[in-house]
Amino acid sequence: MAESKAFDFVCSELERRTSMTRLEARGTVRIALKDAGLAADSVRGPEMQVVLQRVMPKELTARGVAASEDICRAIGAAMTGVREDAAAETPEAIFGRLAGAR
């Protein structure tokens, strides 16, 4: 399944701004997403922003990346211009409706 644009963008930025290889960058982002309960194929911009703020810095630090918080902040700022595809209906949206029956 194809990854989301937010995922691809963060991976390529990470690859560009650090010494990580493509494989390392993608693997690190996948681990951070898993930690946050998200998936590479469905993560959206606003969710990725939270991951960049709260999860990614410690993952980068654990892999020896210096100034990880600054890098994450810069990627988050650059990500605002990323255009996303229309999202399919999520399980949260479906289950959010299910107790609304009257």
Next chain:
Amino acid sequence: MEIAAGLAGLLSVLMSCVVGLRLVLLSRRTRQAPEMLIGLDLILVGAGWNALIAVGRQATGLPDDVRATLVCAGGLCAVAGMACLMVFIWRTFRPERAGALVALALSVAFASLFAAQSFAPGWLAFATDERGPWTNASLFTSFNYAWASFESMRHASMLSRRVRLGLADAVVADRVRLFATLMATGTVASWIFAGFQASGVAVGGTTIGLSLGGTVCLFSVALLWLAFMPPASYLESVRRRALVEA
């Protein structure tokens, strides 16, 4: 024991009907398929299958053709309801080709049991002596529920992590967890029933069958109530717990 199990079963049928009808009515307002699918599943499996098979099997005073028609209608409800559940799981948790194939395979496998029972020895044999391929229905439904459990538990686990980061609503995450528990209950109950049947222990109307069935029914009623008709105090406690854990 019979009266207690009967009351628990009746409560479960009524709860499934009420929640199922509410969801079907909701789908008329929202014009969305998921609520229609899960509502039909509850009506057909939770109410139709259980009630029709119980009456067809236990009401020995009824004419044979009526008993055969009742259990056949119950089987049909089970097949249609399980298909609704499978489509719901596919569309909600795994909306891709692989999910569609699993849903189709499980639905067809279960429907083939119904066809085999209809072909030979027929539904009267099941109504009177619980004979024929349909005796494997519990085993087959356990596969359906196992997939539903796996997908919903996986998602419930992801949502609980999202709640900690403020990325998901604690109430919705709790609803998915309750639904996953309901599916897991169905899986375990089906395995136990199938295990008893495979080892020759009768469960239809026996003390062991009634006590197990009654316990499962009561637990399912509680889960349905909390998931789909939650009282305000319960929702408040879920929100409070999420705040503490965040």
